[in-house]
Amino acid sequence: MNKFIILSIFSVTFSYSQEYYFYAAAESDDTVSLINFDGETAVELERIPVGSMKTEIEGPHGLTVDPSGDYWYLSLAHGNPYGSLVKFSTDTNRPIDKTTLGLFPASMQISSLTGLLYCVNFNLHGAMKPSSVSVVDPETMTEIKQIQTGVMPHGSRISPNGRYQYSVAMMSGELFEVDALTLEVNRTLSLDENHSMSHGGMHHSPVKPTWVMPHPTEPKVYIAGNGSDEIIEVNTAIWEITNRINTGKGPYNIDISADGKFLVATLKSDAKTLVWELDKKKPSIISNNSTVTHGVVISPDSKYAFVTVEGVGGDPGLVDVIDLEKAKVVSSVNIGKQAGGIAFWKIEE
C-alpha cells in the first residue's frame, strides 16, 4: 500500500525538478555527510562528526533512514570491543540515543512490518565463527535479540512486505532468511557450489557473498558474490539458486530500483559500478572517480544511483551520482576518507 502511494506520488510529479538528499559515511574519518543532488550537481551540505572517542577511529559503517524520514541510524564498527548503533535526528543531525550491538556491526534496515531494525554483526576482524544479526527496537534503542547466523554476515536487507530479513555470510558462503516476527532463522542456503555447510571446519567460501538485495516485486533476491565475481539470483519461492551472472571483479553492494528495472552493483576491486537492466542480458560497466567502490543506493524514483568510493590512504572518499538511463556518472562530490555506508533520505520538489 505504502509503496503504491509513493510510486503514485513520484509518477505524478516527475515533471518537476527534484532535490535528492542522502547520507554517506566516511569510515576512516568518523564523519557522516549529508548530500544534496539537484539533478545536476551533488553538494555536501553538512559533514557530521560521529563517535565519542576522539583518539580512536570508531568506523561509521552502516546507515539507514527510518521509514518516517525523521531519524537516521548509524552503526559504529569499533568499540570496547562491541560496536554500537546511534540514532540521529534528521532535523538536527544530532545524536539522540545509542545502544551497544555485537562485533563490527555493519549494514542494517528497518522492517516496515515490525518497525524493528535488523543489523548484521560483521565481526570482520574476529575469529572464523558464526556471528549474528542484532534486532533493535529503534523506539527504545534496545537490542532485543542476537540471532546467530553465519561467519561474517553482511548485507542486511528486508523483504518488501517487511516479513523477512536477508543477509549473507561472507566466509561461510550462506544466505540466511530471518523471520522478522519470530526472530528466528527461517531458512538457509549454501551459495557455494558442491559444498555442504559445516561451521565446525574452517570453510572459506569461494563465493564470499557480501550483499543480498530482495527484488521489489518478484520472489527473488540477488546476491553479490565478491569472491566469485558474480551476481547470484535466488528464487525465494523455491529457495534455490536460479541464475549466476558474471560481473567484473569483486561485486560488493547491490541495490535494485523501486520499479524493479535496474540492478546496480558496486565492483569494489575494479573501481567500477555495474548497471544492469534486469530484462536485458548485458549490463553497463561504469568507471568511478576513485578506487575501491563500496556502497550504493538508488533514488526511490529509480532515476539515479548514488555510489560511495572509498579511495586509498589520504584520498578523500567520494560519492558518484550515476544517471541510470544514461548509464554514466553525472556528478561527483568529495566526502571524508573511506566513504562506505550510504542511505537515501528524501526527495523534495
Added chain:
Amino acid sequence: MKKTLLNLIISALILTTTSMYSQELIVKSNLENLTMRVGETFKPTSFAEDLEGQKTMCQAVIYYNKKGVFSTAKAVTVDRDKGTIRANEPGTHEIVALCIGQEGQRLSRTFSVQVDFPKAKEIKITLTSAKVYEGSYIPLEFEVVDEMNFTRKNEFFQLSSGSENIQIDAFNNVKAVSPGKAILSASFDDISTTLTIDVLSNPINKLELKASLDVSRTGDVVNYEAVGYDINGNQLEGLPFTYTFSGKAIDKSNNASGLIMNDGRFVADVIGDYMISASLGTSSASRPLKVVGRGVEREVLKVGKGVVSDKHTSDFWVFEGVDGRDYAVTGTWGADGTSFFWDVTDPANIKKIDSVKVDARTVNDVKVSQDGRISVIGREGASDRKNGIIILDVSNPYDVKILSEYTKNLTGGVHNVFIDNDHVYALSGSQRYFVINIEDPKNPVEVGMFEVGKEGQSIHDVWIEDGIAYSSNWRDGVYLVDVGNGIADGSPSNPVAFANYDYATGAHHATFPFKSKSTGKFYTVLGDEIFPDGVDENNPNITAGFLHFVDFSDLDNPVEVAKYELPGQGSHNYWIEDDVLYVAMYGGGVRIVDISGDLLGDLYRQGREIGYIMTGTSNGYIPNATMAWGAQLYKGYVFYSDWNNGLGSSKVSELKPDNSKANQYINKTPIID
C-alpha cells in the same frame, strides 16, 4: 493550477494513508502491576485497545527486557519459544510488549515488573571491632540471606534494645554510653536476631599521639600513632582509635583539605595549620601539624619543535640510533598513513629527515627496538582492511626501509604496539594482543597470544618492562602478564597472567609500571581516557579522566592509594623516571609532577606539580590548540607529541620559576628548601 491540483491529490493520498494509523491505541497486558517471585515464570498476554475500550488483537507480540541482551539483562529473561518470561533476580525490571498490529502498525508499551526478594531465612548483625568501648559508636554490619541464598548487605533492620547502656538513633547508629553487657535486637521480614555486646569501660588513663613529622610539606605522608596507657602506665594494645583532622589554610579563600586514613596516615593538600586528633570514646589527644609548600616548582623551557602542520600527529618514540645520534619517529592520525622520522640530536633544532607512507589512514602507535635498528608501526584504515603492522629498518633513520608487512590476526587494526627483545606485542581488533617474533624481521612469526577471556573483553594498550606485559583492558583493568620475567613461568610464547586490578569507571586505557626510588614501593599507574562530550575533530575538545596510582607491592592485594587529576583536562599517555611523572593531559599540555615519597590522596592538590608545557604552536594543524598526546624523558629533555602540532622538546631547569611577572598580591607561601 496544475501544481495546486497535484498538491491536493498528494494531500488526499497522504491523509488516506495516515488515517489508518492515527487511531489512539494503547497496549494492554497482564504484565501491568505484575509481581513475580524469583524463579517464577509467567505467560504474558497483550493486545491493543482504543479509547472506547475496543480490543484489537496483535498479529504478534514481541516481549523484551529493556536492558537489552547482555549480562545486565538477565534479571528477567524471555523465552520466545514458550512465550513466557522468567524472573531471575529481585528488583523492579522493565519489560516491553511490542504489538505488531494486524495491518503492520507497531505499538509498544513498557511495563514495570516487580520481582520480590525471596523471603529472608536468616539475618545477621556483625560487630566489626573486636572490642567496644564506652563513648564509642559501635561498628556494625547488617546482612540478609534469603530462601534462595541471595545475600543483601546493609539492609535497614528494625533495631531495639532494652539495655540502657546503648543508644540507637533513627539511622541505626548505635552508641555505647556506659560499660556492661547490652542486648541489641534486630528484626527484618519477620526474622529476628540479637547481638550481645560487651561494652568495656575506657581503660585509657593517658593518651599520647606520636607523629613521624610535626612540619611537613604538602603531599608528604605523615604517620600518626595513638598510644593509650592504663592507670599503671602500661601501654594498651589493640585499641580501635579514630583519627580525624581539622585545619586552616594560609590562603583564606581555600580550605585546609587532606586525607586521613584509619591507620593514622595523613596527607595535607594545601599549606596551613592542621590539628590531627585520635580518639577513643571520651579520650582524645591532638597534635598540631604545620604544613608548608612542597617547593618543587621549576622553570620549564621550551627548547625545540618539529611541527606537523597538515595532519594530526599521534604517538612518538625517541631513540638512540646505531650511529649514536638521537632520533624520533612520529605517527599520524586520520590522515594518509605517513610516519615521520626526525633527527633530535640537537633538541633545539629538530629536523624532519625521512617519512614512510603505508596503506593506512592512521598510524596510531610507533615503537623502536632497544638496539635502535627496528621500528614497528601499527596500521588502521588500510584500504584492503588487512591493517596489521609494518616492520621498518631504521638503522639509518635518514633512509628508512620497509622490511615486511604482517597482518595475520591483526586485520582489525593495530592501535598499539610494543617491541621487547625481538618480539612485537601487537593489539588485535581491540580484544587481545598477539606476540610476534621478529628475530628475522623480514619473516615475522606469531608465537603467542594473550586475552583476558571474559565476555566483552577489550584492550587498549600493552607495555613491557622486565619481562612483564602490562595490558590495559578498559573495564577489566590492568593485567600483569609474565612474558619472560619468570615470576609465573611465562614467556613470549606462553604469556601467563599473575595479577590484576580494575576500577569502577572502566576507562582504563594505559599503564606505566613505577618502582619508587624514594620508597621502594611498586606501583602501576593506570590512566583513563574519557571524552565526556564526544568529539569534534576540527576544534579543541573536552576531555576527562585521571591517573590512578595502585600500590602493587603485594601482588595479590593491590590498593589504589592516590590519583593525579588535572581539573578540566583528561589524561592520555605518560612517562615516569626518577620519581617524576611526565603526563600528557590533552588540552592541559604536558604536566611534570613530583611523585617522590609515599603517595596518598589527590596528588594534583598537593602542590606536586614541577611545571608544565603548553604544547600548541601558532603554525600547528589547529593553530595554538594544545592537545598533548604523549611525553617521554630522553637524555634530560622532555619530548612530547601533540595531536595538533607534531613533536616538541622542553627542558626542566634547575631554577625556580621566574616570579617577576606574577601577581604581586599573591600570598607568598612558606617553602622549606
